[in-house]
Amino acid sequence: METMSQTVQAVPAAGRDSALASHTELSNVYKKVTWRLLPLLVLCYAFAYLDRVNVGFAKLQMVADLKFSDTIYGLGAGIFFIGYVLAEVPSNLILHRLGARKWIARILVTWGLLSAAxxxxxxxxxxxxxxFLLGVAEAGFFPGIIYYLMHWYPSSRRGAILAIFYLAAPLSGVFGGPVSGYIMTAMANTAPFTGWQWMFLLEGLPAVLLGAVVFIYLDDRIDNAKWLTTDEKAALHQALDKEQYHAAPTSAGSAFKNLRTWHLSSILFLIVMAMYGVFFWMPTLVNESGIKSPLLVGLLSAIPYAAAIPTMMLMGRHSDKHGERRMHMICLCMMGATGFLLCVTWQSDTAKLLFALTLATAAVMAILPLFWTLPTAIFKGAAAAAGIALINSLGVTAGFVAPYMVGYLRDLTKSPNTALYILSTLWVIAAVLIYKVPANLTTSNKPTE
Structure with missing residues (x-):
């Protein structure tokens, strides 16, 4: 059985020696790869993200219809991540053996059906x-794509590439918020379902169709890509071989024993706490600032996501250009902490609240692509599949803790302030932990000029 970790390559040694050497030619090859892979992967992640967080918009109607408290909603929103964490590492190890095409397609189909359900x-x-079942179904998608992309791009190019992939999250917020609000408003009285039920159905089924597209269109490895010439494949292999400078041992078990795995997991946990602490509750915060229409809440909630897009691209490219990750990430942590504090101060003023939410959202969106350049530089082989999945699964346990914590504290204090203060503090702790990452792991070789 072929696996993504196999090093048997179709390109002969002589072909590698004649690989495209110039920076311009290599950049053109990477543009070709990017235009082939990224549009589909971004679209898939956009629906993954939408199907994960559209429960935040459903809350505007579902909680009243079903008589749910904020604590029940927060627990349900967060329990997704329990299933996600339990299935994450096994899912990525299966992807390592079967290849991305088959396994990512399976993930898309099952999560689309469950989201609609x-x-x-x-x-x-x-x-x-x-x-919970939705979390199990989606487990392995995100770390699987991260693992997949590291087989195509060297670490010196991953900051910008992961920023492009992460565009799916803010794009999902830009378009998903208004679409969710529109569906819930327009279909509110359309039998046989309510507005929030129609939203789940109409936003879940596209993932099933995308599963079929992935199965037909995606190539597991460079050597499977019939749309690349022999010289182009050789050039891509050379670029990858050149940058195995931080790679740890290749066995899956080594990732569990590596202290860097647990350090990076702690950082991701704090980042994800901040992320889902605001994302699951953003529509509620906007609603409580005085906006009652679900459609208008969706339109206004799109603003922070739209503003995050240029921040992501700027930070990704700037970080790659200077070969530096740590200070970029620390600056974003402080930006996010400031955003949460301002949410407390401006929670009754919609315009100012949106500015504060924009700071917090842009910080989260921009820091995650930079974070994922670190584990992809450390691990390779089966250790990469296991390490990336383990870091992600441990980190996203915060996706369970954050919405439940916010909901519980809101019920307890009748105010969002305590939760927002805690989330701001977590950003500061994350900055300290990022500073503790060894400097040689937060730098990368710049692309050869």
């Missing part, structure tokens, strides 16, 4: 079960 929620128990 959210329309059948009628009690806290059914809410918890379906959110």
């Amino acid at each position: 959210m329309l059948f929620v009628n009690s806290p128990t059914s809410f918890y079960v379906l959110r």
